[in-house]
Amino acid sequence: MDVRDEAARFTRRKLFTVGGFTVATAAVLAACKKKAVPPVIPSSGSPDSVDKPPAQVIDDIVLLRTASSLEHTVVDAYQFALDSGLLPSAASPAVTTFQDHHRKHAASFEQATATAGGEAFTKRNDIVWNALIAPQITKDSKGAVAVDDEQSALEFVYSLESVAAATYQAMVPVLSKPALRQAVMAAAGVDSRHGAVLASFITRALIAPGMTAPAVATTTTTTAASGGATTTTIAPPPKQPIYRVPGAFGPVSSALGPNSFEYYEKPATTTATT
Amino acid sequence: MDIITLRRLARDVDARHRDAMRTLPDDLAALHFDCDGVVRSSRRQFLRAGAVITIAGTSVALGPLVGSASAADTTTTTIAVHPTDDDLTLLAFAQSVELVAVAAYQSAIDSKKLTDATVAEVAMIFRGHHREHAAALAALAGKAAQGQPNQQLLDAFAPKFKGAADQSALLELAFDLENAAASTYLYALGVVQATEPAQLVGSILPIEADHAVVLGQVLKKDVANYVPEFETASNALKPADYPLA
Numbered sequence: 344m345d346v347r348d349e350a351a352r353f354t355r356r357k358l359f360t361v362g363g364f365t366v367a368t369a370a371v372l373a374a375c376k377k378k379a380v381p382p383v384i385p386s387s388g389s390p391d392s393v394d395k396p397p398a399q400v401i402d403d404i405v406l407l408r409t410a411s412s413l414e415h416t417v418v419d420a421y422q423f424a425l426d427s428g429l430l431p432s433a434a435s436p437a438v439t440t441f442q443d444h445h446r447k448h449a450a451s452f453e454q455a456t457a458t459a460g461g462e463a464f465t466k467r468n469d470i471v472w473n474a475l476i477a478p479q480i481t482k483d484s485k486g487a488v489a490v491d492d493e494q495s496a497l498e499f500v501y502s503l504e505s506v507a508a509a510t511y512q513a514m515v516p517v518l519s520k521p522a523l524r525q526a527v528m529a530a531a532g533v534d535s536r537h538g539a540v541l542a543s544f545i546t547r548a549l550i551a552p553g554m555t556a557p558a559v560a561t562t563t564t565t566t567a568a569s570g571g572a573t574t575t576t577i578a579p580p581p582k583q584p585i586y587r588v589p590g591a592f593g594p595v596s597s598a599l600g601p602n603s604f605e606y607y608e609k610p611a612t613t614t615a616t617t
Numbered sequence: 618m619d620i621i622t623l624r625r626l627a628r629d630v631d632a633r634h635r636d637a638m639r640t641l642p643d644d645l646a647a648l649h650f651d652c653d654g655v656v657r658s659s660r661r662q663f664l665r666a667g668a669v670i671t672i673a674g675t676s677v678a679l680g681p682l683v684g685s686a687s688a689a690d691t692t693t694t695t696i697a698v699h700p701t702d703d704d705l706t707l708l709a710f711a712q713s714v715e716l717v718a719v720a721a722y723q724s725a726i727d728s729k730k731l732t733d734a735t736v737a738e739v740a741m742i743f744r745g746h747h748r749e750h751a752a753a754l755a756a757l758a759g760k761a762a763q764g765q766p767n768q769q770l771l772d773a774f775a776p777k778f779k780g781a782a783d784q785s786a787l788l789e790l791a792f793d794l795e796n797a798a799a800s801t802y803l804y805a806l807g808v809v810q811a812t813e814p815a816q817l818v819g820s821i822l823p824i825e826a827d828h829a830v831v832l833g834q835v836l837k838k839d840v841a842n843y844v845p846e847f848e849t850a851s852n853a854l855k856p857a858d859y860p861l862a
Contacts, residue, residue, distance in 0.1 A: 515819035516812035524809040534849035535823035539830035551742045591749035593823040
Protein backbone atom coordinates (compact mmCIF):
# COMPACT_ATOMS: atom_id res chain seq x y z
CA MET A 344 0.00 0.00 0.00
CA ASP A 345 1.21 3.46 -0.87
CA VAL A 346 2.34 5.44 2.12
CA ARG A 347 0.07 8.28 1.09
CA ASP A 348 -2.90 5.89 1.02
CA GLU A 349 -2.04 4.77 4.50
CA ALA A 350 -1.78 8.35 5.67
CA ALA A 351 -5.07 9.26 4.06
CA ARG A 352 -6.77 6.19 5.57
CA PHE A 353 -5.51 7.05 8.99
CA THR A 354 -6.62 10.63 8.73
CA ARG A 355 -10.07 9.70 7.49
CA ARG A 356 -10.43 7.05 10.16
CA LYS A 357 -9.47 9.58 12.76
CA LEU A 358 -11.99 12.01 11.42
CA PHE A 359 -14.76 9.46 11.58
CA THR A 360 -13.95 8.01 14.92
CA VAL A 361 -12.91 11.07 16.80
CA GLY A 362 -15.44 13.37 15.21
CA GLY A 363 -18.06 12.69 17.84
CA PHE A 364 -15.68 13.29 20.67
CA THR A 365 -14.24 16.65 19.91
CA VAL A 366 -14.26 17.81 23.47
CA ALA A 367 -12.96 14.61 25.02
CA THR A 368 -10.15 14.11 22.57
CA ALA A 369 -9.22 17.77 22.62
CA ALA A 370 -8.77 17.46 26.35
CA VAL A 371 -6.57 14.39 25.98
CA LEU A 372 -4.59 15.98 23.20
CA ALA A 373 -4.13 19.10 25.27
CA ALA A 374 -2.73 16.98 28.07
CA CYS A 375 -0.28 15.32 25.70
CA LYS A 376 0.84 18.49 24.00
CA LYS A 377 4.06 20.09 25.07
CA LYS A 378 3.40 23.12 27.18
CA ALA A 379 3.63 26.22 25.09
CA VAL A 380 4.99 29.39 26.64
CA PRO A 381 2.01 31.67 27.20
CA PRO A 382 2.21 34.99 25.44
CA VAL A 383 2.89 37.96 27.65
CA ILE A 384 -0.10 40.25 27.54
CA PRO A 385 0.25 43.59 29.28
CA SER A 386 -2.26 44.11 32.05
CA SER A 387 -2.62 46.03 35.26
CA GLY A 388 -4.22 45.03 38.52
CA SER A 389 -5.56 41.55 39.22
CA PRO A 390 -9.00 40.10 38.49
CA ASP A 391 -11.41 39.05 41.19
CA SER A 392 -10.81 35.49 42.20
CA VAL A 393 -13.29 33.05 40.69
CA ASP A 394 -14.23 29.99 42.68
CA LYS A 395 -13.91 26.67 40.92
CA PRO A 396 -17.26 25.03 40.39
CA PRO A 397 -17.79 22.40 43.06
CA ALA A 398 -16.63 18.96 41.96
CA GLN A 399 -19.40 16.41 42.28
CA VAL A 400 -18.44 12.87 42.96
CA ILE A 401 -20.55 10.06 41.55
CA ASP A 402 -20.19 7.17 43.93
CA ASP A 403 -22.36 4.29 45.06
CA ILE A 404 -24.20 6.48 47.56
CA VAL A 405 -25.10 9.08 44.94
CA LEU A 406 -26.42 6.37 42.64
CA LEU A 407 -28.47 4.75 45.40
CA ARG A 408 -29.87 8.11 46.50
CA THR A 409 -30.78 8.82 42.88
CA ALA A 410 -32.43 5.41 42.64
CA SER A 411 -34.66 6.01 45.67
CA SER A 412 -35.47 9.54 44.48
CA LEU A 413 -36.50 8.13 41.11
CA GLU A 414 -38.72 5.55 42.76
CA HIS A 415 -40.50 8.25 44.79
CA THR A 416 -40.91 10.28 41.61
CA VAL A 417 -42.53 7.33 39.86
CA VAL A 418 -44.81 6.70 42.85
CA ASP A 419 -46.04 10.30 42.69
CA ALA A 420 -46.45 10.17 38.92
CA TYR A 421 -48.43 6.96 39.22
CA GLN A 422 -50.65 8.68 41.77
CA PHE A 423 -51.38 11.39 39.24
CA ALA A 424 -52.28 8.75 36.65
CA LEU A 425 -54.55 6.94 39.10
CA ASP A 426 -56.22 10.14 40.31
CA SER A 427 -56.75 11.39 36.77
CA GLY A 428 -59.30 8.71 36.03
CA LEU A 429 -57.84 8.41 32.55
CA LEU A 430 -56.50 4.87 32.88
CA PRO A 431 -58.68 2.08 31.56
CA SER A 432 -60.34 0.07 34.31
CA ALA A 433 -58.56 -3.07 33.09
CA ALA A 434 -55.17 -1.45 33.73
CA SER A 435 -55.89 0.23 37.06
CA PRO A 436 -55.33 -2.82 39.29
CA ALA A 437 -51.94 -3.48 37.66
CA VAL A 438 -50.97 0.19 38.00
CA THR A 439 -51.90 0.16 41.69
CA THR A 440 -49.79 -2.97 42.19
CA PHE A 441 -46.88 -1.47 40.27
CA GLN A 442 -47.03 1.71 42.35
CA ASP A 443 -46.71 -0.45 45.44
CA HIS A 444 -43.70 -2.21 43.88
CA HIS A 445 -42.06 1.18 43.41
CA ARG A 446 -42.66 2.04 47.06
CA LYS A 447 -40.88 -1.19 48.00
CA HIS A 448 -38.05 -0.44 45.57
CA ALA A 449 -37.65 3.00 47.16
CA ALA A 450 -37.45 1.46 50.63
CA SER A 451 -34.90 -1.05 49.39
CA PHE A 452 -32.68 1.66 47.92
CA GLU A 453 -33.00 3.78 51.04
CA GLN A 454 -31.85 0.85 53.14
CA ALA A 455 -28.98 0.18 50.74
CA THR A 456 -27.94 3.84 50.95
CA ALA A 457 -27.82 3.66 54.73
CA THR A 458 -25.89 0.38 54.61
CA ALA A 459 -23.38 2.02 52.27
CA GLY A 460 -22.87 4.75 54.87
CA GLY A 461 -24.96 7.45 53.25
CA GLU A 462 -28.04 9.42 54.12
CA ALA A 463 -31.07 7.92 52.43
CA PHE A 464 -32.95 10.16 50.00
CA THR A 465 -36.62 9.77 50.87
CA LYS A 466 -38.37 12.25 48.59
CA ARG A 467 -39.06 12.54 44.92
CA ASN A 468 -36.42 13.92 42.58
CA ASP A 469 -37.49 17.50 41.91
CA ILE A 470 -35.19 17.92 38.93
CA VAL A 471 -36.74 14.94 37.22
CA TRP A 472 -40.22 15.89 38.28
CA ASN A 473 -39.96 19.47 37.02
CA ALA A 474 -38.22 18.64 33.77
CA LEU A 475 -39.80 15.38 32.80
CA ILE A 476 -43.07 14.78 34.63
CA ALA A 477 -44.63 18.18 35.28
CA PRO A 478 -44.63 19.28 31.62
CA GLN A 479 -46.70 16.19 30.79
CA ILE A 480 -49.37 16.68 33.40
CA THR A 481 -49.78 20.44 33.72
CA LYS A 482 -51.40 22.89 31.35
CA ASP A 483 -49.17 24.51 28.76
CA SER A 484 -49.49 28.14 27.60
CA LYS A 485 -52.47 27.16 25.44
CA GLY A 486 -54.21 25.43 28.31
CA ALA A 487 -53.57 21.93 26.92
CA VAL A 488 -52.31 18.98 28.93
CA ALA A 489 -50.20 16.33 27.21
CA VAL A 490 -51.65 13.48 29.26
CA ASP A 491 -55.33 13.95 28.53
CA ASP A 492 -56.79 10.62 27.47
CA GLU A 493 -56.53 6.89 28.08
CA GLN A 494 -53.76 6.16 25.61
CA SER A 495 -51.63 9.16 26.57
CA ALA A 496 -51.99 8.20 30.25
CA LEU A 497 -50.83 4.67 29.45
CA GLU A 498 -47.90 5.93 27.40
CA PHE A 499 -47.04 8.28 30.25
CA VAL A 500 -46.75 5.48 32.83
CA TYR A 501 -45.02 3.24 30.28
CA SER A 502 -42.38 5.94 29.72
CA LEU A 503 -41.79 6.20 33.49
CA GLU A 504 -40.98 2.51 33.62
CA SER A 505 -38.68 2.84 30.62
CA VAL A 506 -36.75 5.66 32.27
CA ALA A 507 -36.43 3.73 35.55
CA ALA A 508 -35.31 0.48 33.92
CA ALA A 509 -32.81 2.26 31.67
CA THR A 510 -31.40 4.34 34.52
CA TYR A 511 -30.70 1.30 36.68
CA GLN A 512 -29.22 -0.59 33.76
CA ALA A 513 -26.91 2.36 33.05
CA MET A 514 -25.83 2.36 36.71
CA VAL A 515 -24.54 -1.21 36.54
CA PRO A 516 -21.04 -0.51 35.17
CA VAL A 517 -20.60 2.47 37.50
CA LEU A 518 -21.51 0.80 40.78
CA SER A 519 -18.47 -0.54 42.55
CA LYS A 520 -19.89 -3.69 44.14
CA PRO A 521 -21.56 -6.69 42.52
CA ALA A 522 -24.17 -6.78 45.30
CA LEU A 523 -25.23 -3.23 44.47
CA ARG A 524 -25.43 -4.00 40.75
CA GLN A 525 -27.63 -6.91 41.73
CA ALA A 526 -29.80 -4.63 43.87
CA VAL A 527 -30.49 -2.10 41.11
CA MET A 528 -31.18 -4.78 38.52
CA ALA A 529 -33.55 -6.59 40.90
CA ALA A 530 -35.69 -3.47 40.52
CA ALA A 531 -34.85 -2.81 36.87
CA GLY A 532 -36.01 -6.25 35.75
CA VAL A 533 -39.34 -5.67 37.45
CA ASP A 534 -39.66 -2.17 35.99
CA SER A 535 -39.06 -3.64 32.58
CA ARG A 536 -41.81 -6.18 33.26
CA HIS A 537 -44.10 -3.31 34.30
CA GLY A 538 -43.38 -1.64 30.97
CA ALA A 539 -44.18 -4.82 29.07
CA VAL A 540 -47.52 -5.15 30.87
CA LEU A 541 -48.44 -1.50 30.33
CA ALA A 542 -47.48 -1.72 26.65
CA SER A 543 -50.03 -4.48 26.26
CA PHE A 544 -52.77 -1.92 26.99
CA ILE A 545 -51.39 0.56 24.43
CA THR A 546 -53.20 -0.02 21.18
CA ARG A 547 -50.35 0.96 18.89
CA ALA A 548 -47.74 -1.08 20.77
CA LEU A 549 -46.22 -4.19 19.21
CA ILE A 550 -44.91 -7.23 21.03
CA ALA A 551 -41.39 -6.82 19.65
CA PRO A 552 -39.54 -5.20 16.76
CA GLY A 553 -40.01 -7.31 13.68
CA MET A 554 -43.56 -8.29 14.54
CA THR A 555 -46.30 -7.55 12.07
CA ALA A 556 -47.44 -3.98 12.58
CA PRO A 557 -51.13 -3.11 12.85
CA ALA A 558 -52.72 -1.21 10.01
CA VAL A 559 -52.12 2.53 10.13
CA ALA A 560 -53.82 5.42 8.46
CA THR A 561 -52.45 6.11 5.01
CA THR A 562 -52.42 9.12 2.78
CA THR A 563 -55.31 9.18 0.37
CA THR A 564 -55.68 11.47 -2.57
CA THR A 565 -58.96 12.04 -4.34
CA THR A 566 -59.04 13.88 -7.62
CA ALA A 567 -62.34 14.84 -9.14
CA ALA A 568 -62.90 13.41 -12.65
CA SER A 569 -63.36 16.87 -14.02
CA GLY A 570 -59.94 17.83 -12.77
CA GLY A 571 -61.49 19.99 -10.10
CA ALA A 572 -60.89 19.97 -6.37
CA THR A 573 -58.36 17.56 -4.85
CA THR A 574 -58.76 16.25 -1.32
CA THR A 575 -55.75 14.87 0.46
CA THR A 576 -55.87 13.11 3.80
CA ILE A 577 -52.51 13.25 5.46
CA ALA A 578 -51.64 10.54 7.95
CA PRO A 579 -50.50 11.74 11.36
CA PRO A 580 -46.73 11.80 11.85
CA PRO A 581 -45.40 8.42 12.93
CA LYS A 582 -44.79 8.10 16.65
CA GLN A 583 -41.87 6.29 18.20
CA PRO A 584 -42.88 2.63 18.34
CA ILE A 585 -43.64 1.03 21.66
CA TYR A 586 -42.79 -2.59 22.34
CA ARG A 587 -43.43 -5.04 25.14
CA VAL A 588 -39.96 -6.45 24.39
CA PRO A 589 -37.79 -3.64 23.02
CA GLY A 590 -35.21 -5.88 21.35
CA ALA A 591 -32.51 -8.37 22.23
CA PHE A 592 -30.87 -6.04 24.76
CA GLY A 593 -32.29 -3.54 27.22
CA PRO A 594 -31.94 0.03 25.91
CA VAL A 595 -30.26 2.72 28.02
CA SER A 596 -31.18 5.69 25.86
CA SER A 597 -33.80 6.85 28.38
CA ALA A 598 -31.38 6.76 31.31
CA LEU A 599 -31.10 9.85 33.47
CA GLY A 600 -27.85 11.80 33.28
CA PRO A 601 -25.53 13.11 36.01
CA ASN A 602 -27.32 16.43 36.42
CA SER A 603 -30.38 14.68 37.75
CA PHE A 604 -28.46 12.68 40.33
CA GLU A 605 -28.96 13.24 44.05
CA TYR A 606 -25.54 14.33 45.27
CA TYR A 607 -24.61 14.76 48.88
CA GLU A 608 -22.05 16.64 50.82
CA LYS A 609 -19.27 14.41 51.97
CA PRO A 610 -18.33 14.92 55.60
CA ALA A 611 -15.08 16.80 55.86
CA THR A 612 -12.17 14.60 56.83
CA THR A 613 -10.14 15.75 59.79
CA THR A 614 -6.49 15.17 60.28
CA ALA A 615 -5.37 14.35 63.76
CA THR A 616 -2.58 16.54 65.04
CA THR A 617 -0.27 15.79 67.86
CA MET B 618 -42.21 18.36 21.95
CA ASP B 619 -43.71 15.23 23.54
CA ILE B 620 -41.77 12.68 25.55
CA ILE B 621 -41.93 10.07 22.80
CA THR B 622 -40.36 12.45 20.31
CA LEU B 623 -37.73 13.38 22.85
CA ARG B 624 -36.92 9.73 23.45
CA ARG B 625 -36.68 9.06 19.72
CA LEU B 626 -34.24 11.93 19.34
CA ALA B 627 -32.27 10.63 22.28
CA ARG B 628 -32.12 7.20 20.69
CA ASP B 629 -30.83 8.71 17.45
CA VAL B 630 -28.10 10.51 19.34
CA ASP B 631 -27.32 7.34 21.27
CA ALA B 632 -27.02 5.32 18.07
CA ARG B 633 -24.66 7.87 16.54
CA HIS B 634 -22.71 7.96 19.73
CA ARG B 635 -22.37 4.18 19.92
CA ASP B 636 -21.14 4.16 16.35
CA ALA B 637 -18.45 6.63 17.25
CA MET B 638 -17.66 4.71 20.45
CA ARG B 639 -16.65 1.53 18.66
CA THR B 640 -13.06 2.57 18.02
CA LEU B 641 -12.70 4.97 20.91
CA PRO B 642 -10.54 2.64 23.04
CA ASP B 643 -8.04 2.30 20.20
CA ASP B 644 -7.97 6.01 19.63
CA LEU B 645 -7.56 6.81 23.28
CA ALA B 646 -4.88 4.15 23.57
CA ALA B 647 -3.01 5.76 20.72
CA LEU B 648 -3.32 9.17 22.27
CA HIS B 649 -2.23 7.96 25.69
CA PHE B 650 0.66 6.06 24.23
CA ASP B 651 1.92 9.37 22.88
CA CYS B 652 1.85 10.69 26.44
CA ASP B 653 3.59 8.06 28.50
CA GLY B 654 3.55 4.77 26.68
CA VAL B 655 0.95 3.02 28.83
CA VAL B 656 -2.77 2.61 28.64
CA ARG B 657 -4.55 2.99 31.93
CA SER B 658 -7.82 1.32 32.62
CA SER B 659 -9.51 2.48 35.75
CA ARG B 660 -12.88 3.42 37.11
CA ARG B 661 -11.89 7.02 36.60
CA GLN B 662 -11.66 6.57 32.87
CA PHE B 663 -14.68 4.31 32.78
CA LEU B 664 -16.79 6.79 34.68
CA ARG B 665 -15.71 9.54 32.41
CA ALA B 666 -16.60 7.49 29.35
CA GLY B 667 -19.85 6.52 31.00
CA ALA B 668 -20.68 10.11 31.68
CA VAL B 669 -20.10 10.96 28.03
CA ILE B 670 -22.37 8.11 27.01
CA THR B 671 -25.07 9.21 29.37
CA ILE B 672 -24.78 12.82 28.42
CA ALA B 673 -24.83 12.03 24.74
CA GLY B 674 -27.79 9.77 25.28
CA THR B 675 -29.86 12.19 27.29
CA SER B 676 -28.84 15.68 26.34
CA VAL B 677 -31.71 15.84 23.89
CA ALA B 678 -34.15 13.75 25.84
CA LEU B 679 -33.67 15.33 29.18
CA GLY B 680 -32.15 18.67 28.23
CA PRO B 681 -32.48 20.46 31.56
CA LEU B 682 -31.42 17.38 33.48
CA VAL B 683 -28.04 17.15 31.84
CA GLY B 684 -25.27 19.61 32.25
CA SER B 685 -21.59 19.64 31.77
CA ALA B 686 -19.49 16.53 31.84
CA SER B 687 -17.57 18.06 34.71
CA ALA B 688 -20.43 17.07 36.96
CA ALA B 689 -19.17 13.53 36.66
CA ASP B 690 -16.02 13.58 38.66
CA THR B 691 -14.11 10.66 39.96
CA THR B 692 -13.47 8.36 42.81
CA THR B 693 -10.21 6.64 43.46
CA THR B 694 -11.64 3.10 43.48
CA THR B 695 -10.28 0.95 40.70
CA ILE B 696 -12.60 -1.68 39.28
CA ALA B 697 -11.75 -4.23 36.62
CA VAL B 698 -13.28 -3.40 33.28
CA HIS B 699 -12.42 -6.54 31.35
CA PRO B 700 -13.63 -9.97 32.51
CA THR B 701 -11.59 -11.79 35.12
CA ASP B 702 -10.93 -15.53 34.69
CA ASP B 703 -13.92 -16.33 36.89
CA ASP B 704 -16.06 -13.91 34.89
CA LEU B 705 -15.05 -15.69 31.69
CA THR B 706 -16.19 -19.01 33.13
CA LEU B 707 -19.56 -17.55 34.05
CA LEU B 708 -19.93 -15.87 30.65
CA ALA B 709 -19.22 -19.21 28.97
CA PHE B 710 -21.84 -20.84 31.19
CA ALA B 711 -24.38 -18.13 30.34
CA GLN B 712 -23.70 -18.67 26.65
CA SER B 713 -24.39 -22.39 27.07
CA VAL B 714 -27.71 -21.56 28.78
CA GLU B 715 -28.68 -19.21 25.95
CA LEU B 716 -27.99 -21.93 23.42
CA VAL B 717 -30.30 -24.26 25.36
CA ALA B 718 -33.00 -21.58 25.07
CA VAL B 719 -32.36 -21.37 21.33
CA ALA B 720 -32.69 -25.16 21.06
CA ALA B 721 -35.85 -25.14 23.17
CA TYR B 722 -37.59 -22.55 21.00
CA GLN B 723 -36.40 -24.37 17.89
CA SER B 724 -37.90 -27.56 19.23
CA ALA B 725 -41.20 -25.78 19.92
CA ILE B 726 -41.25 -24.25 16.44
CA ASP B 727 -40.40 -27.57 14.74
CA SER B 728 -43.09 -29.40 16.69
CA LYS B 729 -45.81 -27.53 14.74
CA LYS B 730 -47.73 -27.37 18.00
CA LEU B 731 -47.57 -23.57 18.06
CA THR B 732 -50.87 -23.33 16.26
CA ASP B 733 -51.45 -19.62 16.78
CA ALA B 734 -49.57 -17.68 14.08
CA THR B 735 -48.72 -14.80 16.43
CA VAL B 736 -47.39 -17.19 19.05
CA ALA B 737 -45.21 -18.89 16.43
CA GLU B 738 -43.91 -15.49 15.33
CA VAL B 739 -43.15 -14.57 18.93
CA ALA B 740 -41.28 -17.86 19.44
CA MET B 741 -39.10 -17.14 16.41
CA ILE B 742 -38.34 -13.62 17.61
CA PHE B 743 -37.49 -14.78 21.12
CA ARG B 744 -35.27 -17.51 19.67
CA GLY B 745 -33.49 -14.76 17.74
CA HIS B 746 -33.00 -12.73 20.91
CA HIS B 747 -31.40 -15.73 22.63
CA ARG B 748 -29.12 -16.24 19.64
CA GLU B 749 -28.03 -12.62 19.94
CA HIS B 750 -27.43 -13.04 23.66
CA ALA B 751 -25.31 -16.13 23.01
CA ALA B 752 -23.28 -14.28 20.39
CA ALA B 753 -22.67 -11.31 22.67
CA LEU B 754 -21.66 -13.55 25.57
CA ALA B 755 -19.33 -15.52 23.28
CA ALA B 756 -17.73 -12.32 22.05
CA LEU B 757 -16.90 -11.35 25.61
CA ALA B 758 -16.01 -14.85 26.82
CA GLY B 759 -13.54 -15.38 23.98
CA LYS B 760 -11.85 -18.75 24.07
CA ALA B 761 -13.73 -19.75 27.21
CA ALA B 762 -16.98 -19.96 25.22
CA GLN B 763 -17.74 -23.48 24.03
CA GLY B 764 -20.38 -22.55 21.49
CA GLN B 765 -22.53 -25.51 22.50
CA PRO B 766 -25.75 -25.79 24.50
CA ASN B 767 -25.24 -26.82 28.10
CA GLN B 768 -25.59 -30.58 27.82
CA GLN B 769 -26.92 -31.25 31.30
CA LEU B 770 -29.48 -28.50 31.01
CA LEU B 771 -30.44 -29.70 27.56
CA ASP B 772 -30.88 -33.20 28.95
CA ALA B 773 -33.21 -31.78 31.59
CA PHE B 774 -35.29 -29.57 29.29
CA ALA B 775 -35.30 -31.26 25.86
CA PRO B 776 -37.47 -34.25 26.81
CA LYS B 777 -40.02 -31.89 28.38
CA PHE B 778 -40.24 -29.80 25.22
CA LYS B 779 -40.45 -32.89 23.04
CA GLY B 780 -43.14 -34.39 25.23
CA ALA B 781 -45.26 -31.24 25.52
CA ALA B 782 -48.81 -32.02 24.45
CA ASP B 783 -49.81 -28.71 22.95
CA GLN B 784 -49.10 -25.00 22.58
CA SER B 785 -49.98 -24.20 26.19
CA ALA B 786 -47.65 -26.89 27.51
CA LEU B 787 -44.82 -25.57 25.34
CA LEU B 788 -45.42 -22.01 26.46
CA GLU B 789 -45.46 -23.07 30.11
CA LEU B 790 -42.01 -24.58 29.64
CA ALA B 791 -40.76 -21.50 27.82
CA PHE B 792 -42.22 -19.31 30.58
CA ASP B 793 -40.29 -21.27 33.22
CA LEU B 794 -37.13 -21.15 31.12
CA GLU B 795 -37.33 -17.37 30.65
CA ASN B 796 -37.91 -16.78 34.37
CA ALA B 797 -35.00 -19.08 35.17
CA ALA B 798 -32.83 -17.14 32.71
CA ALA B 799 -33.75 -13.80 34.33
CA SER B 800 -32.97 -15.30 37.73
CA THR B 801 -29.66 -16.63 36.41
CA TYR B 802 -28.59 -13.20 35.22
CA LEU B 803 -29.47 -11.63 38.57
CA TYR B 804 -27.33 -14.30 40.21
CA ALA B 805 -24.55 -13.56 37.71
CA LEU B 806 -24.64 -9.86 38.55
CA GLY B 807 -23.79 -10.72 42.11
CA VAL B 808 -20.85 -12.83 41.01
CA VAL B 809 -19.12 -11.12 38.08
CA GLN B 810 -16.48 -8.63 39.13
CA ALA B 811 -15.62 -6.63 36.04
CA THR B 812 -17.84 -3.93 34.62
CA GLU B 813 -17.93 -5.15 31.00
CA PRO B 814 -19.58 -8.48 31.73
CA ALA B 815 -21.82 -6.85 34.36
CA GLN B 816 -23.00 -4.37 31.75
CA LEU B 817 -23.78 -7.11 29.25
CA VAL B 818 -25.56 -9.27 31.81
CA GLY B 819 -27.51 -6.20 32.95
CA SER B 820 -28.69 -5.58 29.40
CA ILE B 821 -29.91 -9.17 28.92
CA LEU B 822 -31.80 -9.63 32.20
CA PRO B 823 -34.67 -7.22 31.44
CA ILE B 824 -35.27 -8.86 28.08
CA GLU B 825 -35.63 -12.33 29.59
CA ALA B 826 -38.04 -10.76 32.08
CA ASP B 827 -40.04 -9.17 29.25
CA HIS B 828 -40.17 -12.51 27.44
CA ALA B 829 -41.66 -14.06 30.56
CA VAL B 830 -44.32 -11.33 30.70
CA VAL B 831 -45.38 -11.91 27.10
CA LEU B 832 -45.58 -15.66 27.62
CA GLY B 833 -47.43 -15.22 30.90
CA GLN B 834 -49.97 -12.99 29.18
CA VAL B 835 -50.49 -15.49 26.36
CA LEU B 836 -51.05 -18.16 29.01
CA LYS B 837 -53.54 -15.81 30.71
CA LYS B 838 -51.75 -16.09 34.02
CA ASP B 839 -52.48 -13.67 36.82
CA VAL B 840 -50.19 -10.62 36.63
CA ALA B 841 -48.69 -11.53 40.02
CA ASN B 842 -47.28 -14.68 38.40
CA TYR B 843 -45.14 -12.76 35.96
CA VAL B 844 -44.49 -9.47 37.75
CA PRO B 845 -42.84 -10.04 41.13
CA GLU B 846 -41.93 -7.24 43.53
CA PHE B 847 -38.24 -7.86 42.88
CA GLU B 848 -36.27 -10.10 40.57
CA THR B 849 -34.63 -12.82 42.63
CA ALA B 850 -31.80 -15.25 42.11
CA SER B 851 -33.72 -18.07 43.76
CA ASN B 852 -34.45 -19.91 40.48
CA ALA B 853 -31.01 -19.32 39.00
CA LEU B 854 -29.36 -21.98 36.88
CA LYS B 855 -25.88 -22.31 38.35
CA PRO B 856 -22.64 -23.69 36.93
CA ALA B 857 -22.33 -25.99 39.95
CA ASP B 858 -25.63 -27.67 39.03
CA TYR B 859 -25.09 -27.71 35.27
CA PRO B 860 -21.31 -27.75 34.78
CA LEU B 861 -19.82 -27.29 31.36
CA ALA B 862 -18.11 -30.31 29.88
